[in-house]
Amino acid sequence: MSFLELSGVAKNYGPVAALAGVDLQVESGSRTAIVGPSGCGKTTLLRLIAGFEAPDRGRIALDGKVLANGGAAVPAHRRGIGVVAQDGALFPHLSIADNIGFGIARNADRRAEHIVELAYIVGLDKAILKRRPHELSGGQQQRVALARAMAMKPRLMLLDEPFSALDTGLRASMRKAVAELLEEAGITTILVTHDQAEALSFASQVAVMRDGLFSQVGTPRELYFQPRDRMVAEFLGDAIIVPARIAEGFAVSRLGRIAVDTKERRDVARIMLRPEQVVLKRTSREGMSGTPDMLFGEVTDCEFAGSICTVAVRLLNSPDPPDAAAIGNTPLILRRTGMDAPAVGEIVRLTVTGKAHVFA
Amino acid sequence: MLPRQFAFRGSVLFGDRLVDDDRLRIEPFPRPIRSLPPRGVGDMVARLMQSAIDMAPARLPAAGMKKRRPTSWITLVAALISLVALLPLAFIVWVAIQTGWDTVVALIFRPRVGELLVNTVLLVIVAVPIATLLSVALAWLTERSDLPGNRLWSWLSVAPLAIPAFVHSYAWISIMPGLHGLWAGVLVSVIAYFPFLYLPIAAALRRLDPALEDAAAALGLGPWRVFARVVLPQLRLAICGGSLLVGLHLLSEYGLYVFIRFDTFTTAIVDQFQSTFNGPAANMLAAVLVACCLFLLALEVIVRGEERYARVGSGAARKQQRARLGRATLPCLLLPAGVALLSLGVPFVTVSRWLLAGGADVWRWDEIGLALGQTLLLAIAGAVLATIAAMPMAWISIRAPGRLQRLLESCNYIVGALPGVVIALALVTITVRVALPLYQTLFTILFGYALMFLPRALVSLRASIAQAPVELERAASSLGRAPVKALWSTTIRLSAPGAAAGMAMVALGITNELTATQMLAPNGTRTLAMAFWSYSGEIDYASAAPYALIMVAMSLPMTWWLYVQSKRMAGR
Numbered sequence: 010m011s012f013l014e015l016s017g018v019a020k021n022y023g024p025v026a027a028l029a030g031v032d033l034q035v036e037s038g039s040r041t042a043i044v045g046p047s048g049c050g051k052t053t054l055l056r057l058i059a060g061f062e063a064p065d066r067g068r069i070a071l072d073g074k075v076l077a078n079g080g081a082a083v084p085a086h087r088r089g090i091g092v093v094a095q096d097g098a099l100f101p102h103l104s105i106a107d108n109i110g111f112g113i114a115r116n117a118d119r120r121a122e123h124i125v126e127l128a129y130i131v132g133l134d135k136a137i138l139k140r141r142p143h144e145l146s147g148g149q150q151q152r153v154a155l156a157r158a159m160a161m162k163p164r165l166m167l168l169d170e171p172f173s174a175l176d177t178g179l180r181a182s183m184r185k186a187v188a189e190l191l192e193e194a195g196i197t198t199i200l201v202t203h204d205q206a207e208a209l210s211f212a213s214q215v216a217v218m219r220d221g222l223f224s225q226v227g228t229p230r231e232l233y234f235q236p237r238d239r240m241v242a243e244f245l246g247d248a249i250i251v252p253a254r255i256a257e258g259f260a261v262s263r264l265g266r267i268a269v270d271t272k273e274r275r276d277v278a279r280i281m282l283r284p285e286q287v288v289l290k291r292t293s294r295e296g297m298s299g300t301p302d303m304l305f306g307e308v309t310d311c312e313f314a315g316s317i318c319t320v321a322v323r324l325l326n327s328p329d330p331p332d333a334a335a336i337g338n339t340p341l342i343l344r345r346t347g348m349d350a351p352a353v354g355e356i357v358r359l360t361v362t363g364k365a366h367v368f369a
Numbered sequence: 370m371l372p373r374q375f376a377f378r379g380s381v382l383f384g385d386r387l388v389d390d391d392r393l394r395i396e397p398f399p400r401p402i403r404s405l406p407p408r409g410v411g412d413m414v415a416r417l418m419q420s421a422i423d424m425a426p427a428r429l430p431a432a433g434m435k436k437r438r439p440t441s442w443i444t445l446v447a448a449l450i451s452l453v454a455l456l457p458l459a460f461i462v463w464v465a466i467q468t469g470w471d472t473v474v475a476l477i478f479r480p481r482v483g484e485l486l487v488n489t490v491l492l493v494i495v496a497v498p499i500a501t502l503l504s505v506a507l508a509w510l511t512e513r514s515d516l517p518g519n520r521l522w523s524w525l526s527v528a529p530l531a532i533p534a535f536v537h538s539y540a541w542i543s544i545m546p547g548l549h550g551l552w553a554g555v556l557v558s559v560i561a562y563f564p565f566l567y568l569p570i571a572a573a574l575r576r577l578d579p580a581l582e583d584a585a586a587a588l589g590l591g592p593w594r595v596f597a598r599v600v601l602p603q604l605r606l607a608i609c610g611g612s613l614l615v616g617l618h619l620l621s622e623y624g625l626y627v628f629i630r631f632d633t634f635t636t637a638i639v640d641q642f643q644s645t646f647n648g649p650a651a652n653m654l655a656a657v658l659v660a661c662c663l664f665l666l667a668l669e670v671i672v673r674g675e676e677r678y679a680r681v682g683s684g685a686a687r688k689q690q691r692a693r694l695g696r697a698t699l700p701c702l703l704l705p706a707g708v709a710l711l712s713l714g715v716p717f718v719t720v721s722r723w724l725l726a727g728g729a730d731v732w733r734w735d736e737i738g739l740a741l742g743q744t745l746l747l748a749i750a751g752a753v754l755a756t757i758a759a760m761p762m763a764w765i766s767i768r769a770p771g772r773l774q775r776l777l778e779s780c781n782y783i784v785g786a787l788p789g790v791v792i793a794l795a796l797v798t799i800t801v802r803v804a805l806p807l808y809q810t811l812f813t814i815l816f817g818y819a820l821m822f823l824p825r826a827l828v829s830l831r832a833s834i835a836q837a838p839v840e841l842e843r844a845a846s847s848l849g850r851a852p853v854k855a856l857w858s859t860t861i862r863l864s865a866p867g868a869a870a871g872m873a874m875v876a877l878g879i880t881n882e883l884t885a886t887q888m889l890a891p892n893g894t895r896t897l898a899m900a901f902w903s904y905s906g907e908i909d910y911a912s913a914a915p916y917a918l919i920m921v922a923m924s925l926p927m928t929w930w931l932y933v934q935s936k937r938m939a940g941r
Contacts, residue, residue: 061583062690085586086595092587098580102602111598112588154584161589 010073012037012197013058013165018067018077019221020053027053029221030067035197035214037072040188042200042208045218046244051201054218055167058199059092060085071165091158091166091196096174097150099142105153106138112161127156132186148179155187159194166191168200172207184211205245209233217241234283235270235366242281242366249282249341253365260365263324265304268364280365284343289320289357297325297356304359308351309340318350319343322357444769447761451777454784454820460795461659464652476653481637485654489633489661491551493619496558497612503559504566504611505604507708510701512574515691517698522705524932526567529712531928533881533898534561535624536917537712539905540719542628554631560712561625562618566611572935573607574600579689592692606673613669620661621788623884624902634658638790639884642797652798655791662786716921720914727911736900737915744896747886748876750811751818755826755875756868758819763830764860768839778827785824789885792820797888814889821885822878826871833867834860870930877927881920 011034020028027050035041043051056062058069063082070076071090076083099108110124117123125135131152142150151171158166168187172180188211191198202208208215209229216226225237236242239250253262255275260267262280264287269280297305306322321340341359351357465473476482504526510516511523529537538557541548548556577600585595623635634654641651694701724731762781765774784792796817800808807813837860845855879886883898890896895903901916 056583059583059587061586084591085583086589086591088587089589090587092584094580094584096580098578098584100581100584100599100602102605111585112590157584157588 011035012039012072013199014068014070015054015058016068018054018057018064018069020050020057020062020064026221028057028064031218031221031223033216033223033226035199037197038192038195039214040191040198040200040212041214041216042202042212043216043218044202044205044208044244047203049218050221051203051218052169055092055169055199055201058165059090059167060088089161089163091161091163093151093154093158093166093168093171095170097142097154097171099150099153099157101142103142104138105133105140105142105145108142108153109138109156109160111157123160127160128153130159130190131156147175148183151175151183155190159196163196166196166198168198170202171200173202173204180207209245217244219244234363236281236368238368239279239281242368247284247342247344249284249287250279250368251282253278253280253367255280255367260367264359264361265302267361269367270364271367275367279368281368282361282365284341286361286363286365287341287343288360288362289322289343289345289351290360291351292356292358294356296358306341306357306359308353308355308357311350311353313347313350316347317344318347320345320351322359324359325356443761444765444773447765447777448773450758450762450823451780454781454823456799457784457787457792457795457820458659460799461652461656461791464649464798465656468649468653472649473653476650477657482654482657485632485634485637486657488551488631489620492554492558492631492633493616493665495551496555496562496619497615499555500559500563500566500615501608501612503708504563504570505608507563507567507705508571508574510705512571513689513692514694514701515698516694516701516705522709523571524929525709525713526571526705527564527932527935528925528928529561530564530931531924532561532713532716532921533624533917533924534558534618534622535628535883535898535902536716536720536920537561538625538628539901539910539913539917540716543719543723543910544715549630551631553629554626557625557629558615558619558622560708562615563708563712565614565618566608568931568935569607569611570604573604575689577603577689609669609673613665616665617662617786617788620658620665621790623790628905634661635788635790635884638794642790642794642888651794655794658788659791662788663783666783666786716917720917720921723911723914724918727914731912731915733912737919740895740897740900740916741919743894744880744898747814747818747890747894747896748879749872751815751822751879752826752872752875754815755819755822756830756872759823759826759830759871760861763827763834763864764856766827766831767834781827782824784820785822787821789817789821789882790888792817793885793888809889809891811891814886814891814894817885817889818875818879818882821882822875825874825878826868829867829871829874830864831867833864833870836867837863873927873930877924880923 013033013035015031015033018028018031019026029050031050031054033041043054045051053062057064057077060076060083063080064077066079068075068078069082071088076088099105100111103111105128106121106124109127110120113120113123124138128135128138133149133152133156137145137149142153145153151174154171171187172183175183184207188198200208200211202211209232212229214226215229215232217224217232219240225232225241227235232241233245236245236248239248242248242250249264251262251264253260253267253269255261255269255271255273255278257274258269258272260269260278260280264282267280267282292305297303305325307325308320309323310319310321312319320343322343323340345351468476507522507526511519511526516522534557537560541553541557581599581603582595585599586592590598620633621635622633623639626633626636634657638651638654638658641648641654645651762774762778766778796813797808800813841859841863842855845859846852850858880896881898883902886894886896887899887902890899897916897920901913901920904910904913904916
């Protein structure tokens with residue numbers, strides 16, 4: 010029995026199915042990320058869990074207690090679930106202290122001390138408490154929103170793209186800080202985001218969502234290296250996908266003979282590699298001769314972007330391409346560190362590390 | 370009769386400073402700091418939420434706007450116009466000094482003034498809260514619940530504005546001839562003026578970010594507490610602005626209270642004026658009335674406070690959900706239906722009844738045609754004058770904002786907030802004592818209209834000038850146009866639509882204006898409002914009916930436009 014359980018949760022807006030029957034289990038104290046392109050229904054799912062809306066069908070249970078079941082739903086204010094919205098949704102008419110203390114009863118013991126404590130936990134200076142939301146930076150506003158949600162000691166915290174309004178540098182550090190904070194407080198967390206890197210680095214369980222359904226749910230590593238289909242693979246990062254023939258734990262394709270993560274035997278299959286699995290080594294045309302097993306390519310384009318560079322490589326000796334005619338000789342797009350960016354026209358030797366993933 | 374049915378819509382609805390970047394309270398989207406904010410005519414209701422005067426130093430200096438050559442003489446002209454606009458206030462002070470301290474004390478501290486003060490204060494403190502409650506309830510039902518036909522009810526809650534207040538009163542007195550006293554005053558005042566509160570409150574409700582309510586619910590607050598602790602505080606500015614508007618109208622209203630025999634300062638001043646002309650008694654009553662207006666303005670500034678109500682954060686707010694009324698739907702329908710019945714049904718039934726009773730005889734076309742012609746002449750001439758007078762002010766408020774400009778602007782707004790009777794009294798006294806040939810001339814009445822309605826023209830103009838980028842003016846200069854020609858061929862041409870809208874609002878105000886027109890107009894003038902007033906004064910209600918109908922018909926398009934603007938502003 011998981012801490013949070015969704016089964017067959019569906020929600021329509023008029024004729025549009027925002028959610029078409031979603032199942033999800035979230036373990037107590039874990040971090041889950043729901044990731045998907047905009048309009049895939051992830052925010053709707055979050056709103057259903059929070060109780061801002063009721064599902065049309067399906068069941069939501071938290072810690073064994075049913076929150077929603079086919080239209081009947083416990084209202085948001087009786088759920089005790091914390092929510093941090095995209096832009097914080099701070100109350101503009103209240104000071105920071107009153108924002109943080111909003112959920113604490115006004116005559117509660119040690120209310121003021123509690124507020125200061127919460128501010129400290131999320132890393133806010135005490136001096137800030139007298140200010141108004143609009144006087145704070147985006148990152149500070151998010152911290153206030155987090156402190157405000159933590160004030161009611163929620164069992165579950167929902168984060169609705171809370172970092173997307175922040176600039177890149179701040180985003181990563183906020184993400185790490187929030188993850189550690191919630192971990193320490195032992196609060197189960199669900200993060201909704203459209204940023205796949207954020208999802209992979211934040212969560213212990215990632216759910217990729219598309220058109221109101223989960224395409225795949227699993228650990229970040231599983232999803233990244235063993236995606237179920239092309240959409241998941243490409244959503245989570247760049248992917249090299251080629252047709253191959255599979256036998257005895259190896260795939261034979263235009264990239265040569267590569268170890269795969271399956272034992273079965275198939276004549277027609279597609280394998281996926283992450284670009285970082287392909288290692289480039291400088292060589293020359295002379296170095297190509299007399300080494301038939303090795304794979305060589307020519308650099309056709311190189312885009313320098315500081316720490317990394319994007320390299321396009323056209324294969325020169327592709328052994329045994331199964332349906333070369335269909336694929337043609339499209340260049341492989343790879344990434345290297347910017348330090349040793351190759352020049353256009355250079356000859357490189359390609360080797361594959363790790364196993365390729367075979368799509369079902 | 371409400372001389373100035375729409376009068377303060379100018380000064381407050383449109384009327385306030387144009388939207389300081391960091392003080393715009395209800396703001397749907399974050400705006401760039403550097404560029405000028407997009408100030409559509411549609412900002413009007415947002416401005417209604419601010420108030421008539423606003424001296425707080427808060428504006429960001431518009432970047433890249435150095436003083437350029439035209440500025441200095443335009444500023445000079447604007448300063449001159451603002452000084453002239455202060456004439457009525459100066460007049461009060463001057464009269465007080467002339468009358469002498471002892472006489473002033475004797476005239477002000479007497480039982481009659483106390484009586485009027487009690488009447489006026491009671492009227493304001495009873496009618497304004499009732500109108501506020503009614504407007505909040507109506508706005509919530511039409512904007513935030515799934516009430517059937519909410520668009521229709523929303524329009525019907527704005528439509529009473531198209532009916533001049535004295536026509537409301539006329540309608541009620543025809544149905545219940547015995548109606549009189551404070552409660553009658555409260556009833557008719559609320560019905561005639563609640564849309565001034567409904568409009569900004571509905572707009573504010575529509576623009577509230579639903580994420581705030583969600584956040585409050587997630588923090589454990591039930592629906593009623595969310596409303597009290599999150600929604601209501603956000604409506605504060607709208608309520609303040611709307612209450613001020615209603616309060617100022619109650620102070621300046623004349624016709625409405627004459628019908629139901631309820632004495633306020635304004636009715637007393639007119640009575641006094643009719644019996645003793647511009648004697649010190651009338652002038653001192655006017656001084657007390659001005660004090661009341663200034664008190665309301667100051668009160669609003671204090672209550673409104675300096676808080677910010679803009680949405681913090683970025684991105685567009687998600688769409689609001691409407692509350693399900695369920696079984697409460699039918700009882701809830703009774704409120705808007707009842708209000709529509711009282712505010713629109715009663716005037717409609719009465720006017721139709723009188724028209725039917727009067728038959729063809731009441732349509733004295735020659736007389737009506739004459740009144741219509743005179744009204745249009747005054748309205749159009751006044752609108753043109755007010756717009757021209759507003760141009761320099763509007764230009765510097767966009768192109769060269771600063772401390773001086775704010776000061777000048779608030780002069781205009783304070784004067785715009787004064788009752789028409791005060792302005793008329795001032796002009797009568799000044800012309801009679803200083804420039805007798807100007808007394809009761811076309812010039813004086815147009816001058817009076819310009820003083821009263823300048824804020825309306827100002828706000829529309831300013832909004833459209835803000836949309837004409839200064840770069841165009843510069844481009845024209847760099848293409849070899851002299852400064853004035855550059856101004857003419859770019860900014861003034863581009864602000865024409867705004868100027869037209871402002872002129873229409875001013876013209877409408879003049880059409881329904883009565884008190885000042887009666888006191889200032891040349892002999893023999895008979896506008897629609899004057900004709901209506903004199904017929905109903907003779908208890909010839911049937912003959913008055915066609916004039917009421919024409920005034921309503923002329924006001925309806927502008928009311929519709931206001932309604933559409935307030936919707937558009939919220940992005941729907």
